[in-house]
Structures are given as C-alpha cells and as structure tokens.
Amino acid sequence: MSSPPLLLVLDGNSLLHRAYHAAATGKLLDEDDRPVWALKGLVGYVARATAKLRPDAVVVGFDCSERSARQADYPPYKAHRPEKAADLSEQITAAPDLLRAAGFCTVVPPGFEADDVLASAAAAARGGGWRSVLVTSDRDAFALIDEQTSVLRVRNGGLDEAVMVTPAGLQELYGVSPALYGDLAALRGDPSDNLPGVRGFGSILASRLLGAFGSVEAAWAAGVDAVRAVVGEVAARNLVSAEARERVEVNRRLMRMRADLSLPALDSARLPLSYGTMRQALAGRGIILGPSLWALTGRTPPPEPEPEPPKYPRSLRARREPSPDQMALF
CATH class of the missing domain: 1.10.150.20 (5' to 3' exonuclease, C-terminal subdomain)
Incomplete structure (x- = not known):
C-alpha cells in the first residue's frame, strides 16, 4: 500500500529573514545593484528541503505586508519591532512575485500571515488524505503538529541542523501534546x-x-x-x-492560526516545476542555480561526492612515522 502524498509548506518570511542574516556578509547584488542574497537563500532553502523530503507538492506562504488583522485587534502586536533594513524590505517585497514567476504555488493571505498559510495548508492536506511537513524557524507551528503533520524547524546551521518535530518529539521537548x-x-x-x-x-x-x-x-x-x-x-x-x-x-x-484560508487546490502545487521557467525567472534577478534545483524540477539527482580519505593513516605506528608533508621538508 503506497503512502499518502506529502505536501511541503514553507514559511517564506521566516526563511527569508534567516537567509538575509546568514548571507549578509556577501551582499549579492543583481546587475541593477538590487539586493538578492536573501532571495537566493530562500530558493536554496526550498530546493534543499525538497531534495531532503521529496514531497509531491510545495506551497510557500508569506505575511501580508499591507495590513494585519492581529494588529487591528491588538495594536501592541509586533509594535516593538525596529524598522527593517531597506535591503531586507526590498527583498521581502520582491519574494512573492519572484517565486510565482519561477512556478511556485505562492500564497500571501490578505490581512494574515505565513503562519496562517501553514495552518490552512496543513488542514487542507489532512482533509485530502495527504501528509504535510511545515518548514519554519518559528515555534508557533508546533500547535499544528499531529499524526499527519510535522514541523521541520530551521535554526542556526540551516537545513543541515534542522529538527523534525513530531507529536512524540514535541512531548519530549516541552512535556505537552x-x-x-x-x-x-x-x-x-x-x-x-x-x-x-x-x-x-x-x-x-x-x-x-x-x-x-x-x-x-x-x-x-x-x-x-x-x-x-x-x-x-x-x-x-x-x-x-x-x-x-x-x-x-x-x-x-x-x-491561534487561521486554518480556513482559501488556498489553491493541492494538485495545482504539485511537482515537478518547469526547469526552464524557474531558471529564467531566477536569472532575471541575477540568481543562478542549476543542479540544486533537481528535486523541484524532476531531474536526475547529482552524484554524491566521494568521501575524502583521511589525510594520514590513523594507526599508532603510522602516527610515529613522518607524514608525506613532513618528508617533503627534507
């Protein structure tokens, strides 16, 4: 019996912020001197998560930047946050249109946030007999975990250090269901x-x-x-x-995250995406990605790199003998 299809849902704002700070020293610009390093990092997160989990469909959610239902309800909500750097704001504004042009199912819910997209997508997946993995660096999504829904929490170290949190893992972390x-x-x-x-x-x-x-x-x-x-x-x-x-x-x-947002049908978010469309959209912003897009575009995975042998033998006897580098000194 085949396993249910898997939906990958990514918190675009959370991952874009993380990519912005992780690669800020490089400050990659396009040919018009516009900042793109966080945009490239975000696409990289999506590509690596897809390669890691091999989902059947991908959805990326973003916060609505024009208005906030939560702030209208409670004005102090997020009111203490400092104004974003101009080069970060520019990339946040550009991200949804860039991802749409690249072929991703991208959702910006009017008045709501990426967290609400995660909750609604998880509910849609559950209702359709799918499983889902929610990728974010925020803890809020832990409330959405169940037997069909897990959270891949990205922290320092990127996806290589991300932790998959399941109901049992959450119980171990916090002592609650x-x-x-x-x-x-x-x-x-x-x-x-x-x-x-x-x-x-x-x-x-x-x-x-x-x-x-x-x-x-x-x-x-x-x-x-x-x-x-x-x-x-x-x-x-x-x-x-x-x-x-x-x-x-x-x-x-x-x-409380909204689980009733109107979203595109899950089948409209299915992979693979068009390699040519994606490459063209990204190249238009000076972002060149090739082999890393294989899982998103249904291409053959690149070969695994050969593990490097130890530089010197590890035996006690060998450690007592001069290494090739040491011999070259004489």
Whole structure:
C-alpha cells in the first residue's frame, strides 16, 4: 500500500529573514545593484528541503505586508519591532512575485500571515488524505503538529541542523501534546510578537501546570490551593488573577492560526516545476542555480561526492612515522 502524498509548506518570511542574516556578509547584488542574497537563500532553502523530503507538492506562504488583522485587534502586536533594513524590505517585497514567476504555488493571505498559510495548508492536506511537513524557524507551528503533520524547524546551521518535530518529539521537548501547546505558549507569552506571558511562567512551569491539570481552565477550576501544590505560591497567585485570565485569552486569540484560508487546490502545487521557467525567472534577478534545483524540477539527482580519505593513516605506528608533508621538508 503506497503512502499518502506529502505536501511541503514553507514559511517564506521566516526563511527569508534567516537567509538575509546568514548571507549578509556577501551582499549579492543583481546587475541593477538590487539586493538578492536573501532571495537566493530562500530558493536554496526550498530546493534543499525538497531534495531532503521529496514531497509531491510545495506551497510557500508569506505575511501580508499591507495590513494585519492581529494588529487591528491588538495594536501592541509586533509594535516593538525596529524598522527593517531597506535591503531586507526590498527583498521581502520582491519574494512573492519572484517565486510565482519561477512556478511556485505562492500564497500571501490578505490581512494574515505565513503562519496562517501553514495552518490552512496543513488542514487542507489532512482533509485530502495527504501528509504535510511545515518548514519554519518559528515555534508557533508546533500547535499544528499531529499524526499527519510535522514541523521541520530551521535554526542556526540551516537545513543541515534542522529538527523534525513530531507529536512524540514535541512531548519530549516541552512535556505537552500538540493539543496543549497553545496553552503553553499563551502562558509563556512570545516576546518576539510583543505578547507577554503570565508572570512567573516560562515553558517549564507551564508544562508542569498543564501536565497536572490538562488545561488552563482546569487549573483555574481547581483553585489556588491545588495550583500552589504544583507551581508554588507566587505562580499560583499570579495564575488566578484577573490580569492572568485576560492575558491568556489575548495570547490565545492572537496566537491561534487561521486554518480556513482559501488556498489553491493541492494538485495545482504539485511537482515537478518547469526547469526552464524557474531558471529564467531566477536569472532575471541575477540568481543562478542549476543542479540544486533537481528535486523541484524532476531531474536526475547529482552524484554524491566521494568521501575524502583521511589525510594520514590513523594507526599508532603510522602516527610515529613522518607524514608525506613532513618528508617533503627534507
């Protein structure tokens, strides 16, 4: 029995930011002196993830840059972030059109974010009998994990150091199931989005509370004495306060990802893509990629490089003898 088809969904903004900082020292420009190093890095992430996972279809999501439903709901949301560098903003603006021209299924949801594209694509995959892998550097997507949905979290070191997080892996990392990760995040807060948590609660204490009670509501219903026995006096008092209840509600509302966005049909995102179309679109921005596009375009994978033999023998006797380089000195 064949396995279900696999959908690869990538957080374009998250990966573009990572590519921007990873290659900023090179500052690759096109022939019109426009910055392209983050764009090239983003395409490289997509190509390498595709080669690694061999999906049947690929979707790339981006944040809407014109308006934010979350900011309209809660003005402090992300309001503390400094203004982006001009060369980063230029590449963020250019990325969706470049990827569309290269043939990728690219989604920029009006008023919403790449996280919402991940959630909606995962829901569509689940409903269609597909599996999905969500590629991002953000933790928010952990709430979307289930038996059909995994998260490939990219951190320092790029895809080579990325970790595939499954339900069992999330339990090991945070001590909670995916169904409870939203409550853990609401208690902990998210400083990067300007969402403070409940005072005294980080991931460890939140995990302990949820492990004992199963939900924040159950902890509130149990009362301060029962909560005190699990998390201590100060955290218990903070948790049952009106301020904490409001904070959890606000965080849940803003962290909840939309799973009902209108997306293109999964079959429209299927691979392979046209090699010629992709090469032409990328070359128009001075981005030259060849063999690395093989998995996206259905071409033959390049041969694996031959492993390099050790420079010198490793035996104890051999280490006592002069190496060829040392002999060349005489």
